[in-house]
Amino acid sequence: MGVLDGIRIIEFAGIGPAPFCGMLLADMGADVMLIERSGNKDMMTMGSKAIVNRGKRSLELNLKDPHAIDAVLRLIATADGLIEGMRPGVMERLGLGPKVCLAQNPALVFGRMTGWGQEGPLAKAAGHDINYIALSGALWFSGLAGTVPTAAPTLVGDLGGGALYLALGMLGAILHAKRTGSGQVVDAAIVDGSANLMNLMLSAHAAGMQPFARGTGILDGPHWYGSYVCADDVCISIGALEPQFNALLFQKLGLSDDPDFSSPYDAKQWGRLRKRLTALFAQQPSTHWIALLEGSDACFAPVLNPEQAMSHPHMAARQIYSRQSGVLQAAPAPRFSLTPSAGGTIPASGAHGREILRSAGLDEAEITHLTTPTVS
Secondary structure: OOOOOOOOEEEEEOOOOOHHHHHHHHOOEEEEEEEEOOOOOOOOOOOHHHHOOOOEEEEEEEEOOOOHHHHHHHHOOOOOOOEEEEOOHHHHHOOOOOOHHHHHOOOOOOEEEOOOOOOOOOOOOOOOHHHHHHHOOOOOOOOOOOOOOOOOOOOHHHHHHHHHHHHHHHHHHHHHHHOOOOEEEEEHHHHHHHHHHOHHHHHHHHOOOOOOOOOOOOOOOOOOOEEOOOOOOEEEEEEEOOOOHHHHHHOOOOOOOOHHHHHOOOOOHHHHHHHHHHHOOOOOOOHHHHHOOOOOOOOOEEEOOHHHHHOHHHHHHOEEEEEEEEEEOOOOOOOOOOOOOOOOOOOOOOOOOOHHHHHOOOOOHHHHHHHHOOOO
């Protein structure tokens, strides 16, 4: 059933962080009703491969039809939350802005997902993950000295700074609405969330451990913290941050008695010693280093793609990756001891239209009108 059993969410189909937020809530048992545009041809529409839609119920509507807007408002009357990821002003132009929806349901939590936020000089400008995290400062440390910053696509901005903050904000606001009967707007902007994610790094900066010079801080400069290429072109990672961990790493690498490695926190030596470790790791295939280091406190892991990760003994033991209907996907997270999250199937577009509209009290004639494809 899931920890959010009984919570009803209306989600307006989009791309990126908003549908990912809906997936998180659906994974935890919320009834997420996905409103998709009739005949949507967006380049990022992934159809039966859209893992972000798993566990949701799908309804296709032409939101240019006033009858469709009326049907949405009737659904909103019994919903706990709404998710939309449109540019600022689009929902208002549709007649579904926060004022209208909260008048229909004063306890509604209206979740808004944007890159730049609802206000500000850039609010209505186009952008994507890399732009938002570039401006927020979150992209700054994603690279070594002398390299162009490169972040894993979508993870830091769209999902970390966007979807997760929207989900947290909505759950907090739903709890508040359950106590007080008062709904509200949750303005989740990726620039806000990704900047907020920087607070741990900013703590290290304030403590003098992470300067704003790329490749010189405790988390991006040391030879004992980073990735290396092995003789078989497979990459490995080490993160031996604490003294006892880097001491064990050097011991296992046969470097304990090497005077070069006697002062691991001397930043002046990091660049030279990184070159030495680069040469050392390149002498053996990854299987050698995995056998030597994995499972120890040397803080080690091979760098795997998701397909490889699925077969790794630890990942397999926790059943983190699986194939559902031929689609490789990760299991719901986090895990609940009493109310486990179930994930779910990926719905066909509009598959639940009639049942959703019927539950809102529409009669069969209204339902037929809204679910019959229009001829263009």
